Amino acid sequence: KPINAKVALLLNDSIIIIGTHVSLYQLNTRTEKIAPLNNHLTRVTSITSYNEHLIYYGSTDGLHKYDIDQQKDIRLDKTNPLLEERVVSLCTDVDQIIWVATAGNGIVAVQNDTVLAHFTTQQGLINNSIRTISVGKKGQILVGTNEGISFIDYSKSMTQPDIKNIST
DSSP states (O other): OOOOEEEEEEOSSSEEEEEESSOEEEEETTTTEEEEOSOOSOOEEEEEEEETTEEEEEETTEEEEEETTTTEEEEOTTTOGGGGSOEEEEEEOTTOOEEEEESSSOEEEEETTEEEEEEOTTTTOSOSSEEEEEEOSTTEEEEEETTEEEEEEOSSOSSSOEEEEEOO
16 A cells, blocks of 8 residues: 655664654565554654654644654643644754744754744744754754745854844
8 A cells, every 4th residue: 555655764774754644654674564653643744863763753733752662652742832833844953952843933942852942033033934944063053934044053052043044
């Protein structure tokens, strides 16, 4: 039975995690077997790895965490209202900070399942409706919106980052 993948993540040398419009799946490239993961039935919009045993995934209903070994899904959207936002993109930096790009409320930085920071146009983002997010150099995140790109340098201060914007 074919699976209509929305997003995918190479977890290790033989496992690919696939997000669809209703769930998460695990594809073993060695055995060529695909199996559903025991997670909430929800539209998966983005996936990022924390390590080989733990992933975070975004959905239309917020941020989730999935433990591969324990086959356990943990909803983080009930721990903080900022994590209830629709997630459009995720990335993990070298400091193990999960960066959450939302559809309309800017960027949320999460570490150990706790919100560290929240960046919006009030802090200098070019737009609160994020399209994509990516890790740059250490201490730097790049954010793409319809209005341009924001470079967030948080290496000196997470609470008062240096944000530079580029637009046409």
